[in-house]
Amino acid sequence: MSASAPARGQHETIFALATAPGRAGVAVIRVSGPRADDALQALTRQKLPAERNAALRTVFDLSNDTAIDVALVLRFVSPRSYTGENVVEVQSHGGPAVVASLLGALGALPGLRLAEPGEFTRRAVENGRLDLTQAEAIADLVAAETESQRRQALRQFEGRLGQVYEDWRGRLIRAAAWVEAAIDFPDEEIPTDAVQRSRQAISDLAAEIRVHLNDGRRGEILRDGLQVAVIGAPNAGKSSLVNALARRDVAIVSPLPGTTRDVIEVRLDLKGYPVVLADTAGLRAPEGSIEEEGIRRARARAEAADLRLIVRDGSEWGGDEAVLEGSPSDLVVWNKADLAPTRSMPGLWISAKTGEGLPELIEQLAARAEVGMDQGEAPVLTRARHRQALELAVESLDKAKVAKAPELTAEYLRQALREIARTTGRVDLDELLDVVFRDFCLGK
Secondary structure, three states, rough: OOOOOOOOOOOEEEEEEEEOOOOOEEEEEEOOOOOOOHHHHHHOOOOOOOOOOEEEEEEEOOOHHHHEEEEEEEEOOOOOOOOOOOOOEEEEOOHHHHHHHHHHHHHHHEEEEOOOOOHHHHHHOOOOOOOHHHHHHHHHHHHOHHHHHHHHHHHHHHHHHHHHHHHHHHHHHHHHHHHHHHHHOOOOOOOOOOOHHHHHHHHHHHHHHHHOOOOOOOOHHHHOEEEEEEEEOOOOOHHHHHHHHOOOOOOOOOOOOOOOOOEEEEEEEEEOOEEEEEEOOOOOOOOOOHHHHHHHHHHHHHHHEEEEEEEOOOOOOOOOOOOOOOOOOOOOEEHHHHOOOOOOOOOOEOOOOOOOOOEEEEEHHHHHHHHOOOOOOOOOOOOOOOOOHEEEHHHHHHHHHOOOOOHHHHHHHHHHHHHHHHHHOOOOHHHHHHHHHHHHOOOO
């Protein structure tokens, strides 16, 4: 491949708009790679400012020798930067024309290209500035819609979850090293109980991981939102209730049964907790294939939801029991309280039309969300990727505990180590050899 068309990799210099597109007071354009300083010097025609010192510079379009803007520029020298490479930031005015001209000028420089999505953070991981859990936390911080989501993402970005996984990885490396030493160096002075001590360490580690996994999916629910399926018979007022809680018209309201055919979602922030309400088709004996499919989807959504909000018609209660079976964990509300001849049935009585009972319903939903997402101080799982890797690790650890041959024990430990290391993106089986020589002084 010619020098003018290098393969994409860390030797290339990349650039991108780091702030949101559109009109703004300030736009930040980031450049990372070996030619970052050269790019800044070419665009400003002045000597480089000192590292981490902001400087005001005129930025030029080299194609027509005209000034683009007066911007604040900063330099971060490898490895003390976000990506671990030389990084330059240009903080210009945020007009679309200014941003487009700056990006065009950078793209015209030799050796620079527009970054791919997530490439800056990927380089940070590859250069050891972040682990994978921290990289995922950055995405969660950007996407956070509620205060509780922000707090969880920040804890993970600070490295608390990664520290837990790295501690497990280090302990497993040590346990595996004892087993590997007993296999590879049988003539050395290795404690006779080395393998047994490893098995105890393995058992303790498996127990800790199981406790971590048995968290009720709190971190994942907080990240994605508490899934609440709003279900009930036709004309119970499900869509009206969803609109009232959302404070906007997100669902079509009609007195005709079967109006809602598909699942309609709306995201809410209830006292800092994310909740996803799903308005579903009315449950009844279907009339036609389209309504039948809508009811099938409603039941499937109700089955998968974290919480079911059952809406019943308080003006003429009864009649939906044949198609709707509740459970003690469901939250039951009687809508149309303003039209109810009596309120003798247990449950929360509300009126989506007048707003009666809605504050109490919001309090109950928020309380359910808090219980489902309460985390305490211990870091929690936030992604299915973590859960899958740790479940496979525990499976391998269980096999290692009962394996008869040390060789099988060692292989299962390697598998567990790889899975745990997948959570942070850091795995190096050569570390086993380092531990062996440090602990046993082999070769004396």
